Amino acid sequence: MSRGLALARNMGAAVIVVTGGTPALTAATTRPTHAVIPLESGTHSRVVGDFDAVAEAGLPIVYGGDPRDPTEVLIVERPGERPRSLRLPAGPATTMERLAGDGRRLFTSFAAGFGYANLATGVTEILIPGAVNYGKFDIDRTGRWLAYLGAPPPGAAADAPPQVMLLDSQSGLRRQITDRLVHPRQTPCTGQLGVPPVVSADGSVVVFVAPSPIRASDEARTTNCRVWVYDVADGEIRLVAEIPEVGRVRRPAVDGEGRWYSFALTKTRPGGGTVTKPALLDLNSGTLIESITGDDLRYPGFDAVVTVDGKRIVLSSMADLDPDVGNTDHNMETFAYDIDARTFTQMTDTTGGVEPGVSGLCAAHTPEVSGSGDVVVMTYYSNDPSDTCIYLRPPRHNSTGMYYPFARIVPKRAGKHPPTLTGLPALVEVRAGEALTLRATGVDTDGDALTFFAQEIDQVELPRGAVIEDHYDGSASFRWQPRLEQAGEYVVRFALFDEGGGETLHDVRIRVAGGGGEGACAGDCDGDGQVVIDEVVRAVELALGGQPAVRCAAADSDGDGQVTVDELIAAAGAALRGCP
Numbered sequence: 001m002s003r004g005l006a007l008a009r010n011m012g013a014a015v016i017v018v019t020g021g022t023p024a025l026t027a028a029t030t031r032p033t034h035a036v037i038p039l040e041s042g043t044h045s046r047v048v049g050d051f052d053a054v055a056e057a058g059l060p061i062v063y064g065g066d067p068r069d070p071t072e073v074l075i076v077e078r079p080g081e082r083p084r085s086l087r088l089p090a091g092p093a094t095t096m097e098r099l100a101g102d103g104r105r106l107f108t109s110f111a112a113g114f115g116y117a118n119l120a121t122g123v124t125e126i127l128i129p130g131a132v133n134y135g136k137f138d139i140d141r142t143g144r145w146l147a148y149l150g151a152p153p154p155g156a157a158a159d160a161p162p163q164v165m166l167l168d169s170q171s172g173l174r175r176q177i178t179d180r181l182v183h184p185r186q187t188p189c190t191g192q193l194g195v196p197p198v199v200s201a202d203g204s205v206v207v208f209v210a211p212s213p214i215r216a217s218d219e220a221r222t223t224n225c226r227v228w229v230y231d232v233a234d235g236e237i238r239l240v241a242e243i244p245e246v247g248r249v250r251r252p253a254v255d256g257e258g259r260w261y262s263f264a265l266t267k268t269r270p271g272g273g274t275v276t277k278p279a280l281l282d283l284n285s286g287t288l289i290e291s292i293t294g295d296d297l298r299y300p301g302f303d304a305v306v307t308v309d310g311k312r313i314v315l316s317s318m319a320d321l322d323p324d325v326g327n328t329d330h331n332m333e334t335f336a337y338d339i340d341a342r343t344f345t346q347m348t349d350t351t352g353g354v355e356p357g358v359s360g361l362c363a364a365h366t367p368e369v370s371g372s373g374d375v376v377v378m379t380y381y382s383n384d385p386s387d388t389c390i391y392l393r394p395p396r397h398n399s400t401g402m403y404y405p406f407a408r409i410v411p412k413r414a415g416k417h418p419p420t421l422t423g424l425p426a427l428v429e430v431r432a433g434e435a436l437t438l439r440a441t442g443v444d445t446d447g448d449a450l451t452f453f454a455q456e457i458d459q460v461e462l463p464r465g466a467v468i469e470d471h472y473d474g475s476a477s478f479r480w481q482p483r484l485e486q487a488g489e490y491v492v493r494f495a496l497f498d499e500g501g502g503e504t505l506h507d508v509r510i511r512v513a514g515g516g517g518e519g520a521c522a523g524d525c526d527g528d529g530q531v532v533i534d535e536v537v538r539a540v541e542l543a544l545g546g547q548p549a550v551r552c553a554a555a556d557s558d559g560d561g562q563v564t565v566d567e568l569i570a571a572a573g574a575a576l577r578g579c580p
Contacts, residue, residue, distance in 0.1 A: 033324075033325070033345055033346075033347070033411065033412055034345075034347040034348070034409050034410065034411055034412060034501065035399075035409070035410055035411075035412050035497070035501035035502070035503065036348055036378075036397055036399075036404065036407050036408070036409050037407060037408055037409075037410060037451055037497045037499075038402075038404040038405075038406065038407045038451065038453045038497070039061070039063055039074075039076065039083070039377075039404075039406040039407055039408060040404070040405060040406055040453075041451075041452060041453050041454065041468045041469070041470050041476070052064070052097075052368050052377045052378075052379055052406060053097050053098060053099040053106065053368055053377070054099065054368045054369065054370050054375060054376075054377045054408075055099045055100075055101060055102065055103030055370070056101035056102070056103075056141060056201070056308055056370060056371035057102075057103065057370065057371065058370040058371075058372075058374060058375035059076065059077060059078065059079075059103065059375075060075050060076055060077045060099070060103045060119065061075070061076040061375075061377055061408065062074070062075050062076075062097070062099060062106055062119070063076075063377070063379075063406045064406070065085060069087070070090070071087045071088050071089065071090055072085055072086070072087050072088075073085075073086050073087075073088060073106070074086075075119055078449070079448075079449040079451070079499045080448075080449025080450055080451065080472060080499070081449075081472055082470075082472045086117070086119065086122055087122070088106075088108070088110070088117050088122075088124065089110045089111060089112065089124055090110065090111045098137070098138060098139050100116075100139060100141070100142060100143035101140070101141030101142065101143075101201055101308075101371070102141070102142070102143075103119070104118065104119060104120065104143075105117065105118055105119065105143050106119055107137070107139055107143065107146070110124065110126065112126050112129060112130075113126040113127070113128050113129040113130050114126070114127055114128040114137075114148070114150075115127045115128070116143065116169075127146070127167060127169055127172070128150075128167065136148060136149035136150070136162075136193065136194055136195070136196035136197075137149070137150075137196055137197075138196055138197060138198040138199045139199060140199045140200065140201055140202065140203035141201040141202065141203070141256070141308075142203065143169060144168060144169055144170050144203060145166060145167070145168065145169070145199050145203045145206075145232060146166070146167040146169055146199075147164065147165070147166050147167075147177075147196075147197040147198065147199045147206045147208070148164075148165050148167070148196070148197065149162045149163070149164060149165070149194045149195075149196055149197060149208075150162050150163070150165055151163075161181055161182055161183035161184070162181070162183075162184070162194060163176055163177070163178045163179060163181050164176075164177040164178045164181070164197050164206070164208045164210070164214075164230075165177065166206060166230070166232070175235075177197075177206065177208070177230050177237070178208075178210065178214040178215060179214075179215055179216055180213045180214055180215055180216055181210050181214060182211070187210070187211055187225070188223075188246050188248065189209070189211065189223075189224060189225030189243060189246055189247060189248050189249060190209060190210065190225060190248070190249065191248055191250070195208070195209040195210075195225075195249050195250070195252060196252065198252050198253060198254045198261075199254070200254050200255065200256055200257055200258040201255075201256035201257075201308045201371070202256055202257055202258075203232060204231070204232055204233065204257065204258055205229050205230060205231055205232060205254070205258035205283075206229070206230040206232065207227065207228070207229050207230075207252070207254050207258070207261050207283065208227075208228055208230070209225050209226070209227055209228070209243070209249045209252065209263075210225060210226065210228065211223060211224060211225055211226060212226060214228065214237070215237070222242070223246060224242050224243055224244065224245070224246055224247075225242070225243045225246075225247070225248075225249060226239055226240075226241070226242045226243070227239075227240045227241050227242075227243070227261060227281060227283075228240065229258065229283055240261075240281065240283050240286050241281055241286045241287075241288050243265070243288075244290075245267055245268070246267075246268075247265045247266065247267045247290075248265070248266040248267070249263045249264075249265060250263060250264040250265075250266060250276075251263060251264050251303060251304075251305075251366070253304070253305045253306050253369075254283075254306065255306045255307065255308060255309070255310035256308040256309060256310060256371070257310065258283055259282070259283055259284060259310050260280060260281070260282065260283065260306045260310050260339070261280070261281040261283050261306070262278070262279065262280050262281075262304040262305060262306035262313055263279055263281075263304055264276055264277070264278060264279070264301070264302055264303055264304055265277050265278075265279040265290060265291075269297065270297075275296050275297055275300055276296070276300045276301065276302050277290060277291040277292075277293065277296040277300060277301050278291065278292045278293060278301040278302075278303065278304030278313065278315040278316075278317065278337075279291065279292070279304060280292055280304065280306070280313060280339075292304065292313060292315065292337055293315070293317045293319045293321060293335075293344075294319065295319060296319075298318075298330075299317065299318035299319040299320075299330050300317070300318060301315055301316060301317035301318070301319065302315075302316045302317070302332065303315050303316040303366065303367060305367055305369045307369055307370075307371060307372055307373040308370075308371035308372070309371055309372050309373075310339070311338065311339060311340070311372070311373070312336050312337060312338055312339065312372075312373040313336070313337040313339065314334065314335070314336055314337075314347075314367050314369045314373050314376055315334070315335050315336075315337060316332055316333070316334055316335075316367070317332065317333065317335055318330045318331065318332050318333075321335055321344035321346065322335065322344045322345055322346035324346075325345075325346035325349060326346075327346060327349075329351065331350055331351060331352070331395075332350075332395075333346055333347070333348045333349065333350060334346075334347045334348045334367060334376065334378070334409060335347060336373055347376065347409050348397070348409065349397070349398045349399065350395040350396055350397055350398060351395070351396045351398060352394055352395045352396045366378075366379060374410065374411055375408055375409070375410060376408065376409040377406070377407075377408050377409075378404075378406070378407050378408065378409065379405070379406060380394060380395050380403070380404055380405055380406075380407065394460055399503060400453075400493070400495050400503060400505060401457065401458070401493065402453065402455050402493065402495060403455065403460045404453075410499065410501060411501065412500065412501030412502075413446075413500040413501060416446045416448070416498075416500035416501070416502055417444075417445050417446055417502065418498070418502035418503060418504050419442050419443065419444040419448070419450055419496045419497070419498045419502050419503075419504050420442065420443045420444070420445075420504065421440060421441075421442055421494065421496040421504045421505075421506050422440070422441050422442075422443070423438075423439055423440050423441045423475075424438060424440050424494055424506050424508055425438075425508060426507075426508065426509065427508070427509045427510075427511070428508060428509070428510050428511070429510075429511045429513065430482065430510065430511070430512055430513070431512070431513045431514070432482050432483060432484040432485075432486060432487055432512055432513065432514045432527065432553060432554075433481065433482075433483075433484065433527060434481065434482075435479070435480075435481045436478075436479070436480045436481065436482070436510070437477060437478070437479050438477070438478040438508065439475060439476070439477050439478075440452060440475065440476045440477075440478070440494055440496070440506075441474060441475050442474050442475070442476075442496045442504075443474065444498045444500075444502070446498070446500055446502075448498035448499040448500045448502070449498065449499045450474055450496060450497065450498055451470065451496070451497040451498075452468065452470040452476035452494070452495070452496055452497075453468070453494070453495040453496075453497065454468040454476075454478060454492055454493065454494045454495070455492070455493055456490055456491065456492055456493070457491040457492070457493045457507065462480075462492065463480060463482065463486065463490050463492070463510075464483075464486065465480060465481060465482065465483065465486075466478065466479070466480035466492070467479050467480070468494075476494075478492070478494070480510075482512045483526060483527035484514050484524060484525060484526070484527040484552070484553045484554040485514075485525055485526055485527065485552065485553065486512055486514075487512050487513060487514030487553040488511075488512055489509065489510070489511050489512070490509070490510045490512070491507050491508070491509050491510070492507070492508050492510060493505060493506070493507050493508075494506045494507075494508065514553020514554070514556070521554060521574050521579035521580065522554060522555070522557055522567065522570035522571045522573070522574050523535050523536060523539050523552070523554055523555050523570065523571025523572070523574050523575065524554045524574065524579060525538055525539075525552035525553075525554055525555065527554070529579050530578065530579060531571060531574040531575040531579065532575065533575065535552065535554075535555075535571070535575070536568075536571055536572055536575050538552050538555070539552060539555035539563055539567070539568055539571045540568060542555055542556070542563040543555075543562075543563040543564070543565070543567075543568055554571075555567060555568075555571055557570065
């Protein structure tokens with residue numbers, strides 16, 4: 001047993017006692033400007049849906065809950081506090097969601113129609129009963145004005161193409177902004193489902209993309225998409241610009257006062273294929289910057305989200321844009337672009353995910369951005385379902401070596417200190433079937449809220465059956481009762497994050513011995529409390545030397561690496577009489 005560690009066993013539970021001083025801790029090496037803080041405490045293998053939203057102030061944050069329960073969402077109201085669970089009425093399998101700027105209402109599609117949920121009470125209100133195709137929508141800061149791409153009011157033909165609509169959620173009155181849009185299926189520049197209209201935060205304008213004609217009074221027909229601005233106060237529409245060369249517009253956003261319009265622009269690549277680039281349009285002058293980043297043929301960009309204050313663009317790109325950080329491996333990273341200064345700040349530093357050589361309509365990271373861009377909420381996919389883009393592996397965050405399904409990016413505060421993580425040993429030994437509990441304690445001298453996270457090193461989750469629970473009081477518990485087939489050695493990395501961008505890491509080596517422990521059942525390879533004929537057959541194969549004994553540690557009750565006749569008899573007896 002290593003120095004500084006004592007292991008006591010009592011009633012089948014492993015208890016860790018730290019003696020002779022606290023093991024050394026390692027402060028994570030982080031980038032100087034931003035930190036990535038996970039929203040969950042330690043697994044990437046769960047099915048992750050792109051369900052996340054953030055209020056204009058940066059809080060609350062809403063993201064997907066239990067993947068087995070698609071109606072659950074989790075709400076982060078304050079850093080360092082337990083996310084609150086809220087169950088919504090059932091809705092479509094894929095949809096959009098938007099938080100009103102004040103963070104009080106979540107707008108989305110439900111089975112009964114389109115509406116919103118009050119996050120404080122959980123009460124929902126359906127604004128448009130039986131709504132179809134309202135996944136393409138946006139709202140203003142207060143949630144009063146709702147612009148969407150959907151079916152016209154009653155009286156239109158059943159197969160009528162969706163039009164740009166505007167709903168006043170206070171009065172319930174709807175305006176039909178367009179009446180002659182062709183179906184998105186017939187418009188290459190908008191894709192199969194169309195481009196959602198967007199509303200400025202102050203509710204003054206609606207910006208949408210469509211080729212002409214858009215109204216009955218228009219006669220000219222165009223192939224390329226055009227960008228239009230609808231004035232909510234006077235009902236007038238003006239043409240701002242035309243997207244050249246049948247470029248496809250994706251994931252648009254508009255700033256708070258209707259000056260800047262950002263979007264991902266996909267165009268045909270010379271020689272075949274497509275290229276995607278972050279684009280920016282000045283709605284006042286009509287000036288279009290097709291690519292904010294530049295060399296998109298080699299290093300494409302996939303997102304472009306202008307902040308409400310109109311000062312920055314948050315984007316995803318494979319380019320090397322920030323000399324102070326560097327993206328020399330050209331992995332897809334998140335950047336902030338200062339519109340006035342025309343400079344880039346790299347916000348993440350990862351390995352994996354989408355890498356150079358993968359082109360097409362990649363889903364990117366689809367960031368949700370606070371009003372100033374100081375808080376960015378991310379969904380990191382473990383794989384991408386698109387036929388045109390493949391994630392080679394989940395994005396690994398280089399500062400911690402970990403993988404996060406949901407996370408938020410926050411600025412690092414100058415002059416702050418990393419948090420202190422205590423209570424964890426460097427090594428622990430436990431037998432299969434015994435319960436292991438570790439308790440970690442965190443302290444931050446700057447008084448910042450803390451977040452715990454844990455993951456098996458070089459893996460995307462904890463060992464099977466292990467859990468980490470953040471108690472949201474400056475402490476966390478790690479619990480694991482390894483099964484017999486999990487004999488071996490594991491390294492679990494614990495991370496402690498603070499709101500100032502500090503990170504501290506600590507690795508715990510866990511050795512799991514198999515077989516022979518109190519309460520172990522001879523021959524119970526999978527540790528489920530019963531021995532079936534397949535497990536007896538496996539034990540016989542082990543005795544004959546066909547497989548290593550570690551394949552069924554319970555068959556090797558004395559742990560000597562060999563399965564004897566006596567041990568086979570014990571396994572057969574357990575199959576006949578049951579486990580003790």
